[in-house]
Amino acid sequence: MDSFGRIHSFPLLRCHSGAPIESLRQRGHKRHERVSESSETDSALRRYYAARAREYEAIYGKPERQRDLRRLEKMLPELLSGRRVLEIACGTGYWTQFIAPAATTVVAVDTSPEALEIAAAKPLPPGRVRFEVGDCYALSREVGRFDGVFAGFWWSHVLIRDQARFLAGLDRLLDPGARVVLLDNRYVEGSSTPVSHRDEEGNTYQRRRLADGSEHVVLKNFPGEDDLRRAAGPRGLAFRYEALDYYWVCSWG
Numbered sequence: 001m002d003s004f005g006r007i008h009s010f011p012l013l014r015c016h017s018g019a020p021i022e023s024l025r026q027r028g029h030k031r032h033e034r035v036s037e038s039s040e041t042d043s044a045l046r047r048y049y050a051a052r053a054r055e056y057e058a059i060y061g062k063p064e065r066q067r068d069l070r071r072l073e074k075m076l077p078e079l080l081s082g083r084r085v086l087e088i089a090c091g092t093g094y095w096t097q098f099i100a101p102a103a104t105t106v107v108a109v110d111t112s113p114e115a116l117e118i119a120a121a122k123p124l125p126p127g128r129v130r131f132e133v134g135d136c137y138a139l140s141r142e143v144g145r146f147d148g149v150f151a152g153f154w155w156s157h158v159l160i161r162d163q164a165r166f167l168a169g170l171d172r173l174l175d176p177g178a179r180v181v182l183l184d185n186r187y188v189e190g191s192s193t194p195v196s197h198r199d200e201e202g203n204t205y206q207r208r209r210l211a212d213g214s215e216h217v218v219l220k221n222f223p224g225e226d227d228l229r230r231a232a233g234p235r236g237l238a239f240r241y242e243a244l245d246y247y248w249v250c251s252w253g
């Protein structure tokens, strides 16, 4: 465990689907096209969040959301207490700082070194958190084995067609019955960025502007409880869902 407490750049950034590029080509043109469309959406997302890293946590300053945030800061550590947690797309580590004191260990993965630098500078329990630069669609077994998962504001950025692939990749790293906790936004008129359009598969998108004036089209889905239950499928034993005013939390295991 000597690597806990440092930022790692494991060879996790393989091809987007986790399979070698050659084997994807062999599966045929159509499959390859779908993967590259998914990749493009995620590449745009990665560029957007890398550029947003320094201004990202302003989102946690919205006055109307403070009551919910205080509840979540208490709820998430309780849900993951005593577990070896894999944190998906940890970003600037806003939630890592609340989960780490309760967890046994946290391996927190994100594609953005800019965000991970901010995360690693947070006051965290010594020797308990390891940050990794990596693609959460292509996590290798080297990352570790876990009995807890946390993904904050990640599920909304996964294309509907990629949800099963993401969860199947995650399963490979989890103990049976591992607890998975997802946190994300509800759409709230007047507080959320308006949805700009919907694609033919039902994914929704927003137009967002950063402080430098750049404009980004960002995939942002707002699933309901039934969508989440369906996505969890048979692994969703003890499925729980709670809607706060601005957020939802769902967990299983």
Ligand SMILES: C[S@@+](CC[C@H](N)C(=O)[O-])C[C@H]1O[C@@H](n2cnc3c(N)ncnc32)[C@H](O)[C@@H]1O
Pocket (backbone or CB within 6 Å): 042, 045, 046, 049, 050, 088, 089, 090, 091, 092, 093, 094, 095, 109, 110, 111, 112, 115, 134, 135, 136, 137, 151, 152, 153, 154, 157
């Ligand atoms: C909405 S932010 C969430 C950050 C953090 N979880 C939070 O709740 O504050 C989404 C994060 O996903 C990361 N990301 C995008 N695509 C990724 C991928 N394929 N693998 C890992 N992280 C990714 C971005 O860099 C960004 O930090």
